[in-house]
Every structure is written in C-alpha cells, then in structure tokens.
Amino acid sequence: MKKKKYTVRIRVWVDEESGPFLGIGRIILLEKIKETGSITNAAKSIKMSYRQAWQLVEDMNKRANTPLVEKILGGKHGSGAVLTKAGEVTIKEFYKLENKIQSYIQKESGKIKF
Numbered sequence: 197m198k199k200k201k202y203t204v205r206i207r208v209w210v211d212e213e214s215g216p217f218l219g220i221g222r223i224i225l226l227e228k229i230k231e232t233g234s235i236t237n238a239a240k241s242i243k244m245s246y247r248q249a250w251q252l253v254e255d256m257n258k259r260a261n262t263p264l265v266e267k268i269l270g271g272k273h274g275s276g277a278v279l280t281k282a283g284e285v286t287i288k289e290f291y292k293l294e295n296k297i298q299s300y301i302q303k304e305s306g307k308i309k310f
Contacts (some may be wrong), residue, residue, distance in 0.1 A: 204305045212259040222252055223290050226283055231251070233276045240246055251265045253277075260286070 205308035228238035237268040257263040264283035270277045279287075 202305065202310060204301050204308070206297065206301055208290070208297055210290070214259065217256065217259040218230050218286065218290055222256060223287055225252055226264060226279060226287055228265050230279045230283070233278065235265070235277045297298060
C-alpha cells in the first residue's frame with residue numbers, strides 16, 4: 197500500500213484582549229486601501245461592501261495601539277483614506293509572523309506519522 201502524504205494548513209489570527217484584531221482578510225483590506233487610497237475602492241476590489249470594510253477599519257483602529265488607517269475628508273482630490281506608519285508596520289509584521297509559522301508548520305509536516 198502506498199504511503200499517503202499529509203500537509204498541515206493553518207490560518208493566522210492575531211487577537212486583542214477584546215476580540216479579533218488581524219487576519220489575512222484584514223491585511224488584504226489594508227493593502228488595498230494603501231493601493232487605492234480609498235476604503236470604497238478597496239472594498240470593491242475584494243468584493244466587500246463598503247459598510248463591512250468601514251466596520252473592519254474602525255475595529256482595527258480601535259484595537260491597535262495607534263490607528264492603522266486615516267480618513268481624508270474633502271480637499272482638492274476628494275475624500276479618501278491612507279495607511280498610517282503603524283498600518284504599514286502592521287502589514288509587514290503580520291507577514292513576518294505568518295512566514296515564521298508557515299516555515300515551522302512545513303518543517304513539522306514532514307514528521308507526521310499517521
């Protein structure tokens with residue numbers, strides 16, 4: 197009988213004491229806000245309602261030490277949103293953590309003996 201190979205898969209979530217803070221979906225939303233300069237356009241690009249995107253942004257801002265996204269009101273170019281320095285660092289640190297965990301899981305997957 198051929199020996200089967202197994203793979204362990206995980207999803208990384210970072211929780212703050214009062215609830216979920218970050219996961220890959222929220223990180224993608226932050227990246228799209230950075231890319232588009234708009235919560236509306238970021239939401240559209242990932243097929244999410246503006247309301248849900250705005251709620252996620254508000255939730256992340258509330259749970260973070262400092263806001264990750266700032267809204268820009270009016271002005272010559274209209275309203276929009278930008279990532280703060282903290283938002284940029286958060287994306288980078290999330291991927292760094294996820295990569296470390298994925299490397300560990302990949303190494304351990306080879307040791308599975310079912």
